[in-house]
Amino acid sequence: MVSGDAGHWVLIRAGTLIDGEGNVAHHVEVLVHGEKIVHVGPAGSAPRVADEVTRIDASQDTLMPGLIDAHLHLTYSGHLGMQQLEWPRSLELAAVSAGANATKALRFGYTGGLDVGCRGKIGVATKAAIAEGTIEGPTLRVSGQIISPVGGPLDLWPSSMRLDPATRLAALVSGVEDARRVIREQAKDGVDNIKFQISGSTVQSKRRGRASFFSDEELRAAVGQAHDLGLSTAAHAEGPEAISAAIRAGVDTVQHASFIDDPTIELLSAHPDARLVFTLGVYDDIIHIGPSIGYPSEGSQRVRDVWERMVAAVRLAYERGVPFAVGSDAGGAVHPHGRYAREIVLLVRVCGIPVERAVRAATSHAARAAWLGGAGVIGADHDADLVVVAGDLVRRVELLEDDANIRVVMKKGRIVRRISGSEIVTTTIA
Numbered sequence: 487m488v489s490g491d492a493g494h495w496v497l498i499r500a501g502t503l504i505d506g507e508g509n510v511a512h513h514v515e516v517l518v519h520g521e522k523i524v525h526v527g528p529a530g531s532a533p534r535v536a537d538e539v540t541r542i543d544a545s546q547d548t549l550m551p552g553l554i555d556a557h558l559h560l561t562y563s564g565h566l567g568m569q570q571l572e573w574p575r576s577l578e579l580a581a582v583s584a585g586a587n588a589t590k591a592l593r594f595g596y597t598g599g600l601d602v603g604c605r606g607k608i609g610v611a612t613k614a615a616i617a618e619g620t621i622e623g624p625t626l627r628v629s630g631q632i633i634s635p636v637g638g639p640l641d642l643w644p645s646s647m648r649l650d651p652a653t654r655l656a657a658l659v660s661g662v663e664d665a666r667r668v669i670r671e672q673a674k675d676g677v678d679n680i681k682f683q684i685s686g687s688t689v690q691s692k693r694r695g696r697a698s699f700f701s702d703e704e705l706r707a708a709v710g711q712a713h714d715l716g717l718s719t720a721a722h723a724e725g726p727e728a729i730s731a732a733i734r735a736g737v738d739t740v741q742h743a744s745f746i747d748d749p750t751i752e753l754l755s756a757h758p759d760a761r762l763v764f765t766l767g768v769y770d771d772i773i774h775i776g777p778s779i780g781y782p783s784e785g786s787q788r789v790r791d792v793w794e795r796m797v798a799a800v801r802l803a804y805e806r807g808v809p810f811a812v813g814s815d816a817g818g819a820v821h822p823h824g825r826y827a828r829e830i831v832l833l834v835r836v837c838g839i840p841v842e843r844a845v846r847a848a849t850s851h852a853a854r855a856a857w858l859g860g861a862g863v864i865g866a867d868h869d870a871d872l873v874v875v876a877g878d879l880v881r882r883v884e885l886l887e888d889d890a891n892i893r894v895v896m897k898k899g900r901i902v903r904r905i906s907g908s909e910i911v912t913t914t915i916a
């Protein structure tokens with residue numbers, strides 16, 4: 487019999503358990519004390535507890551680690567084209583949206599997230615609002631404005647049109663000293679992660695997302711600066727040249743990595759801490775939902791042209807045993823917040839990866855990518871970030887796409903969502 491000095495106890499009986507490291511088990515018990523998981527084992531194996539225990543009957547359900555979105559944009563909300571990321575929505579409206587988006591992510595079972603670029607300093611403010619309890623949201627690592635070269639893919643307006651720099655999505659820099667200055671400012675303001683836009687995007691007309699816009703020296707100096715300040719780094723890199731440049735510079739997450747190939751996989755083996763973050767969901771929605779909502783047809787055609795290649799890239803990483811995360815890039819009109827789990831569904835249905843292995847990309851591997859160390863695994867001493875999904879997820883991964891199926895969300899031992907009328911009861915077992 488064990489007794490808890492600090493924190494309450496929660497005992498969950500699960501019909502199916504997906505542990506976040508690629509394994510499935512059935513008829514499992516998980517005991518939580520305070521913020522941590524203290525026991526995982528077969529039904530009936532949990533130590534008896536003297537104190538009051540909250541019991542959750544998930545015997546018909548699937549228990550899995552809280553999900554982590556490794557490519558989140560808190561401030562994205564309803565834009566159709568790139569320029570709408572900065573105008574006409576005001577910075578203040580973007581801030582209010584960011585809070586709602588954070589809460590929505592939690593409702594869908596996402597207890598962690600890496601924001602990879604937001605307008606102004608909204609990411610830092612959103613994280614602070616969650617920390618002080620003003621709003622509910624995931625455990626976040628947040629970026630500031632995306633560091634992008636003058637004239638690069640996020641320099642969205644002609645020189646004659648001057649937007650207030652503070653309200654923009656991008657911090658436009660020219661040269662390495664300028665980048666260093668922005669990184670120091672962002673660190674001062676509380677950013678956790680520095681995001682670099684080093685290649686264009688597949689959907690843009692001029693820049694097909696191949697080469698890097700930064701020289702190797704510039705990128706290495708900027709990444710080194712961020713690391714010296716204790717910050718993680720992320721790079722938007724789609725083509726092999728840009729992906730290689732990011733890996734060589736020591737970037738922590740290579741975001742999108744859409745066209746990764748054999749040589750870049752080889753390069754990764756020499757940089758084992760770098761993590762790929764694939765983002766198939768947004769491209770899939772551009773193809774399938776885009777036409778019905780007025781998404782520019784040239785843009786969706788460009789994505790259609792390379793879709794098979796992007797799927798092959800994910801398959802290649804999987805077959806080579808390269809750990810990778812997924813991220814939603816959600817928030818545009820074509821791929822709104824709430825469609826986070828589309829990533830996992832596509833890994834299973836399009837890339838042919840078994841559910842329990844696909845889930846790693848949004849749990850343990852995403853935790854590594856997002857520097858959220860204790861999260862992403864159901865095992866003793868890990869963070870008690872847990873989700874109960876109604877039904878058997880191994881058979882129907884699509885259950886994750888509807889928040890009506892997300893019965894319970896626990897963040898660091900605290901139940902932050904439960905569907906009313908479920909069997910959650912508070913009781914004492916002696």
Ligand SMILES: [Zn+2]
Pocket residue numbers: 557559602815
């Ligand atoms: Zn993005």
